[in-house]
Amino acid sequence: MLDDKELNRLQLTTLQYYLHEVNPANGLVRDKTDKTAPASIAAVGLALASLPVLVERGIISREFAPAIALRRLRFFRDAPHGPGPDATGYKGFYYHFLDMKSGRRVWNCELSTIDSAFLFAGMLTCAAYFDQETEEEDELRRLVDELFGKADWQWALNGGSAISHGWRPESGFIPHHWKGYDEALLLYILGLGSKTFPLPAESYAAYCSTYQWRKIYGREILHSGPLFTHQLSQLWIDLRGIRDKFMRDHNTDYFQNSRQATYLHREYAIQNPHGFVGYGEHCWGFTACDGPGWMTRKINGVDRQFYDYIARGAPDGPDDGTVAPWVVLASLPFAPEIVIPTINHMAQLNIGVDSHYGYKPSFNQTYEVADSPTGWWVTPYHFGVDQGPVILMIENYRTGLIWDIMRRSHYIVSGLKKAGFNGGWLDGLTQ
Structure with a gap:
């Protein structure tokens, strides 16, 4: 049963990923448990954000925890930065995937604005938490200010009003921008809160301009299909009771909206319009995750299309029968009464x-695998970006730790206010 003892065990086993799948020399975290996989900067950010949990749960002494963060911060400070293809970052942002040893760009990947945001959020978590006047913690806070201050958010607009998805040295900016409700809410709050290259206020309006307010299964909701998009910004930001203009106009807030999304995913699984195996009241959760692979199989006379790693969603899909336990756990603060039974x-x-790192992050009971212990497909990997949401949301559900820490980040508070948020805890702050 998911009692306090089980939550302790889940956090501890999930945290093991950030202790083991890491290069101790530079602090880079492997993207997934494939020994050939590179580092993911988002996974590094989530590992940084998990440090306060490691301390508060007595896994690592606070005396030694700042050194873990400093190793990573010093790496990003000293890493090659510039417009060339063989670098770690440019304009204060970082490439999505980095070589585990050298820290250089791999796979000709993009300079990722959203993954840089997750990295920055992890840095800011450490800066707000490690607030003692010691030599190490003073250096930690200075380095976070320095690294966050280098991010040129105005450059990332590429002359427009919304933030670009990213940039490549070979071809320039990616021709897509962050618009419409998704995980980029955090991205805009950070950019608006910058002291050095702040986003203009109209950039947040551009982000909100394509919001979709829908009625689905009798629930009115600001819609975004994959469940992770309703969670990732709220790993860090306590959005309970504070509202921007859109939420004031609809008399709700983003936290309540995520609660509605959690129920929507369960209802979709109950209705199971495509007849996938296993779906139901206690088997749901559709998000960006690993899948059986890109192929079509005929199952019981029906041609089924399956996918590899893709952002699955409800109710509009894509859907191939793959469910993600991690994204259910990450909804724990929003709707514990349906998450815990699931x-x-x-x-x-x-x-x-x-297993060593907790639940495998995705499975598919429709896709039969003869030599699998279950008889159906289970991903062979754990992913660095799936572990953090489980750790942080269990802690936010139990104690509100990360939310409380980030209320002390002046960058977050400033960004929220510039985006037009007010009410609740935000009105009670003086910064």
Whole structure:
């Protein structure tokens, strides 16, 4: 049962990823448990954000925890930065994937604005938490200010009003921008809160301009299909009771909206319009995750299209029968009354509940695999970006730790206010 003892165990096993899948020399975190995989800067950010949990849960002494953060911060300070293709970052942002040893760009990947945002959020978590007047913690806060201050958010607009998805040295800016409700809410709050290259106020209006307010299964909701998009910004920002203009106009807030999204995913699984195996009241959660692979199979006379890693969503898909336990756990603060029974059910499935890093992050009961212990597909990997949301949202559900820490970040508070948020805890702050 998902009681306090089980939550302790889940956090500890999930945290093991950030202790083991890491290069101790530079602090880079592997993207997934494939020994050939590079580092993911988003995974580094989530690992940084998890440090206060490691301290508060007595896993690492606070005396030694700042050194773990400093190793990563010094790496990004000293890493090659410039417009050439063989670098770690440019204009204060960083490439999505980096070589685990050299820290240089791999796979000709993009300079990622959203993944840089997750990295910055992890840095800011450490800066707000490690607030003692010691030599190490003073250096930590200075380095975070320095690194965050280098991010040129105005450059990232590429002359427009909305932030670009990213940039490549070979071809320039990616021709897509962050507009419409998704995980980029955090991206804009950070950019607006910058002291050096702040986003103009109209950039947030551009982001909100394509919001979709819909009624689905009788629930009115600001829609975004994958469940992770309703969670990632709220790993760090406590959006309970504070509202921007859009939410004031609809008499709700982003936290309540994420609660509605959690219920929507469960209802979609109950209705199961495509007849996938296993879906139901206690088996749901559709998000960006690993899948069986790009192929079509005929199952019971029906041609089924399956996918590899893709952003699955509800109710509009894509959907191939793949469910993600991690994204259910990351909804714990929003709707514990339906998350806990679902996790209790998933614990009875053979999906690695007792594995080294906790639940395997995705499975598909429709896709049969003859030599699998379950008889169906379970991903062989854990992913660095899936571990953090489980750790942080369990802690926010239990104590509100990360939310409380980030209320002390003047960058976050400033960004929220510039985006037009007010009410609740935000009105009570003087910074």
